[in-house]
Amino acid sequence: MADSTHAILAGTRRPGPAPGLGRALRSRPDVPLAAVAAAFTLAQLLLVRPGMGLGWDETVYVSQVSSHAPAAFFSAPRARGVPLLVAPIASWSSSTALLRVYLALLSGLALYLALRVWRNLFPARVLALAGALFASLWVTLFYGPQAMPNYWVAVGALACAGCFVRAYADRDDRAALWGLVGGSTLMAWMRPMDAVWAVLPLLALALLRRRWRPLAALIAGLVAGSAEWVIEAYVSYGGLMQRLSDGSAIQGGLGWHLAVVDQLRSLGGRALCRPCTGEVPNPLVTAWWYVLPLLALLGLLLARRARRTLPTLVALACGATAAFPYLFMIGYAAPRFLLPAYALVAIPVADALAHLVRGPGGSRRPVALTLVVLGLALHLAVQLAVLTHTVGRTTADRVDWDRTAALLHRLGVRPPCLLTGEEAIPIAFYTGCDSAAVDGHNANSTRAIIEETARRIPVATLTTANGSPPAYARTWPVHRFGDLRLYVAPTAQKGTGT
Numbered sequence: 444m445a446d447s448t449h450a451i452l453a454g455t456r457r458p459g460p461a462p463g464l465g466r467a468l469r470s471r472p473d474v475p476l477a478a479v480a481a482a483f484t485l486a487q488l489l490l491v492r493p494g495m496g497l498g499w500d501e502t503v504y505v506s507q508v509s510s511h512a513p514a515a516f517f518s519a520p521r522a523r524g525v526p527l528l529v530a531p532i533a534s535w536s537s538s539t540a541l542l543r544v545y546l547a548l549l550s551g552l553a554l555y556l557a558l559r560v561w562r563n564l565f566p567a568r569v570l571a572l573a574g575a576l577f578a579s580l581w582v583t584l585f586y587g588p589q590a591m592p593n594y595w596v597a598v599g600a601l602a603c604a605g606c607f608v609r610a611y612a613d614r615d616d617r618a619a620l621w622g623l624v625g626g627s628t629l630m631a632w633m634r635p636m637d638a639v640w641a642v643l644p645l646l647a648l649a650l651l652r653r654r655w656r657p658l659a660a661l662i663a664g665l666v667a668g669s670a671e672w673v674i675e676a677y678v679s680y681g682g683l684m685q686r687l688s689d690g691s692a693i694q695g696g697l698g699w700h701l702a703v704v705d706q707l708r709s710l711g712g713r714a715l716c717r718p719c720t721g722e723v724p725n726p727l728v729t730a731w732w733y734v735l736p737l738l739a740l741l742g743l744l745l746a747r748r749a750r751r752t753l754p755t756l757v758a759l760a761c762g763a764t765a766a767f768p769y770l771f772m773i774g775y776a777a778p779r780f781l782l783p784a785y786a787l788v789a790i791p792v793a794d795a796l797a798h799l800v801r802g803p804g805g806s807r808r809p810v811a812l813t814l815v816v817l818g819l820a821l822h823l824a825v826q827l828a829v830l831t832h833t834v835g836r837t838t839a840d841r842v843d844w845d846r847t848a849a850l851l852h853r854l855g856v857r858p859p860c861l862l863t864g865e866e867a868i869p870i871a872f873y874t875g876c877d878s879a880a881v882d883g884h885n886a887n888s889t890r891a892i893i894e895e896t897a898r899r900i901p902v903a904t905l906t907t908a909n910g911s912p913p914a915y916a917r918t919w920p921v922h923r924f925g926d927l928r929l930y931v932a933p934t935a936q937k938g939t940g941t
Contacts, residue, residue, distance in 0.1 A: 484551030496841030524632030560605035631668025705776035742791030762787035
């Protein structure tokens with residue numbers, strides 16, 4: 444690992460056959476990018492475990508296209524991009540491992556394509572290092588093979604920013620214009636509001652400099668990607684403004700919230716930090732977060748000398764606006780929210796590191812090179828440690844959901860069936876049931892409807908060990924399982940023959 448990092452940073456040739464290899468890599472700049480993307484895919488398959496069960500949000504997205512369980516309630520902030528992404532597998536197979544492998548392969552290909560957009564804007568070694576920096580973050584590896592939108596917003600933003608710089612510089616670059624349409628469409632499919640934040644600098648620059656073709660391509664992509672979300676707002680959510688309002692309420696009310704420390708707390712492997720309390724992780728875990736803006740600023744300062752001010756500035760500006768709402772406008776944190784910012788900032792950071800280890804004329808700086816390699820090796824070790832811990836804890840939680848589903852089956856709760864209460868949405872997916880709630884952000888039913896349903900099909904209500912069941916379930920037989928209490932309607936008990 445240290446040797447490969449050394450080679451990327453120094454851009455030098457090693458003894459023996461390496462000169463021929465060096466010339467081959469320079470003549471084929473796609474090779475290092477493809478190698479990084481392939482390593483990223485392989486790392487996901489080896490470290491994140493294809494058999495890791497689906498998480499809460501994943502069950503919501505996958506259930507929209509899966510025949511394994513009824514579609515879960517789709518709350519206002521969500522968009523249909525992830526169901527569309529997983530449909531080629533989830534629509535006919537219930538295999539989580541197959542879905543994970545598919546997403547790992549697809550995420551590796553997407554990273555390669557997004558980096559390739561920047562091929563003529565930065566040296567191949569810088570892009571390869573940028574891809575490695577982004578891909579080796581525990582949060583990137585963890586969410587790459589998951590049915591979640593944030594990674595796809597990240598690669599869409601990375602591709603979009605690079606295509607914009609190319610289209611800005613060359614009005615006849617049709618491929619860049621189509622890349623703008625594709626990148627902005629992908630982002631808007633996944634998370635419409637995130638897409639807008641990520642391209643704000645591009646829209647502003649296109650307007651100020653009257654670059655109408657890039658502006659039109661961006662707007663066309665945003666419209667194409669968000670059209671279904673807007674139409675659905677009027678069909679199912681009471682209108683666009685109502686959907687936006689509901690989405691804000693679900694996220695705790697968008698406004699001025701200083702979430703920087705919350706994001707720091709989440710770096711230790713907390714998938715969702717809400718409420719975000721507790722200590723900030725060990726400085727070894729958070730150190731890279733402090734170094735990141737310093738290296739990004741250094742990359743901007745050095746960009747003028749290397750004549751890449753515009754692409755560097757665009758990457759940093761889009762990264763800043765993509766991160767802004769999650770650092771200053773939301774009252775909780777999740778590390779995946781900042782994936783688009785990390786992807787964009789990785790290029791200036793890699794450029795700064797490459798400059799640090801190379802003197803005038805391309806000569807190496809041995810001391811700087813050694814320090815950078817050691818720092819990156821320590822950083823990688825920390826990231827892998829956090830990833831291993833996070834995967835282990837997450838896998839155990841999802842195994843518990845699977846065991847709860849198995850117990851419910853033994854108690855007679857089999858499809859068609861309905862679950863309500865604590866963690867009803869993910870456990871319902873594992874059980875093959877529908878889910879319902881009478882209050883909260885996922886409210887989609889009433890007490891009367893649930894009571895009527897319990898007279899026709901198996902229904903169960905889940906509570907915590909110290910929780911109280913709703914009035915309609917208080918007389919139902921109760922079964923203990925770990926920290927949960929399962930109140931099962933008599934309808935299900937009759938189905939078991941007991």
